[in-house]
Amino acid sequence: MSCFRRALGALVLGSLLATAGSGVLAQDAAADVELRARLAAITLDERELPEGFEFQGETFLTAEQAASGDLEASALTEAGFVAQYVSVYGNEDEDVRIRSYASAWIDAEAAEAGFDLLEDEALTAPDGDLSDDDASVGEEPRETTTGTYPDPADDSVIINTGDVTFRVDRFLVGVAVETTDGDTADVDLAGALAAESEGRATGVIADQVPDGTDPGLVAQALPLQGLGSELQAGFLSPDEVERLYGLQGSALGSFTASWAQAIGVGEEDAQPPFVAVGLTEFDAEEDAETVVQQATELSPDIQGIEAVDGVTIEGADQAVGYRFPSPATEATEIDSFRVIFAVGETVGVVDVQGAPSAETAQQAATDLATAQAACVGQESCEAPTLPDELTAS
Numbered sequence: 001m002s003c004f005r006r007a008l009g010a011l012v013l014g015s016l017l018a019t020a021g022s023g024v025l026a027q028d029a030a031a032d033v034e035l036r037a038r039l040a041a042i043t044l045d046e047r048e049l050p051e052g053f054e055f056q057g058e059t060f061l062t063a064e065q066a067a068s069g070d071l072e073a074s075a076l077t078e079a080g081f082v083a084q085y086v087s088v089y090g091n092e093d094e095d096v097r098i099r100s101y102a103s104a105w106i107d108a109e110a111a112e113a114g115f116d117l118l119e120d121e122a123l124t125a126p127d128g129d130l131s132d133d134d135a136s137v138g139e140e141p142r143e144t145t146t147g148t149y150p151d152p153a154d155d156s157v158i159i160n161t162g163d164v165t166f167r168v169d170r171f172l173v174g175v176a177v178e179t180t181d182g183d184t185a186d187v188d189l190a191g192a193l194a195a196e197s198e199g200r201a202t203g204v205i206a207d208q209v210p211d212g213t214d215p216g217l218v219a220q221a222l223p224l225q226g227l228g229s230e231l232q233a234g235f236l237s238p239d240e241v242e243r244l245y246g247l248q249g250s251a252l253g254s255f256t257a258s259w260a261q262a263i264g265v266g267e268e269d270a271q272p273p274f275v276a277v278g279l280t281e282f283d284a285e286e287d288a289e290t291v292v293q294q295a296t297e298l299s300p301d302i303q304g305i306e307a308v309d310g311v312t313i314e315g316a317d318q319a320v321g322y323r324f325p326s327p328a329t330e331a332t333e334i335d336s337f338r339v340i341f342a343v344g345e346t347v348g349v350v351d352v353q354g355a356p357s358a359e360t361a362q363q364a365a366t367d368l369a370t371a372q373a374a375c376v377g378q379e380s381c382e383a384p385t386l387p388d389e390l391t392a393s
Helices: 033-042 073-079 108-118 187-205 215-220 238-245 285-293 358-375
Strands: 010-012 015-017 054-061 081-090 096-105 129-133 139-151 154-168 171-179 229-235 255-264 274-282 306-308 318-324 336-343 346-353
Touching: 033 054, 033 081, 033 096, 033 171, 033 187, 033 215, 033 229, 073 081, 073 108, 096 108, 096 187, 108 139, 108 154, 108 171, 139 187, 154 187, 171 187, 215 255, 215 274, 238 255, 274 285, 274 358, 285 318, 285 336, 285 346, 318 358, 336 358, 346 358
Parallel strands: 054 229
Antiparallel strands: 010 015, 054 081, 081 096, 096 171, 129 139, 139 154, 154 171, 229 255, 255 274, 274 346, 306 318, 318 336, 336 346
């Protein structure tokens, strides 16, 4: 069983998603854009999950974050670890979660060596009561792990897990169904979902893009990783985006792929100011324009939010802007700014929350939106420079 540290605090397009997890550490740029897109495409989204499970968070993990128990990060890197990605969904009662994950290794041989490390529960979860059995999904090595272990974020909480891990080429992939209420985890469900994940992984390796994902969209997005603590990164399904925006039956439902990333740029890990960037591509320019025109409806219900007239973004067909007190920091004064803009068939959203001042938030958001607009339609995008006023806070 891969006991990943739960680095899942998520900031998506300006909305903090509260999740169970330990502190988020800074994500280095070890994984290139193509690999990040592949890893994010392998994990499951809510369309493949049982009804009632909603998105909680997803992010990339370094070797330091992937290591747990007595397993050292250096052992992972020496074995050929490159990067890891984890996505979590929870039920309404927050006592059952489904965690799908994928890690990349330099080659298939390295993945086999990594499996021996990550699946050694005596090493990764020395305080757990876990046992292994066969699995029928994916390539060897593979196994099903069941039992209990203390939550790394709160050792008073005991997690009951059913975890299926397997190899597909140089990727280690898996799905865990976990409970925190004392009930036994549904191992059969974990196995069925693992088979879904295997299909996605096999397709990704063959350059067959799963529905709702687009590696090209990731390449066009501002690469925020390395500029702060990465809180959230990944593809979102139509239902997930509509739920985040609080709008049903809108033009949002017609998009083909959506990618969102968020970081904390404070001096300490995962602290404000927060910067979030999202890109969503549609089938037609008219749909993208409709989203921007309906932006007031699409903005979450934030107390004190104000529309700002005259916001323009160079390179964008149209744009709107909003200033507001950050709900992420429970601010009472305006310290945040959001820009929503359209470039052709793509909608971009840039949020800056918890800035030292309203003026700094607006300047940073418009500068970042301008940089993002210039990247739309390109094969790559360079990391922006954050204003000194923002990072100095």
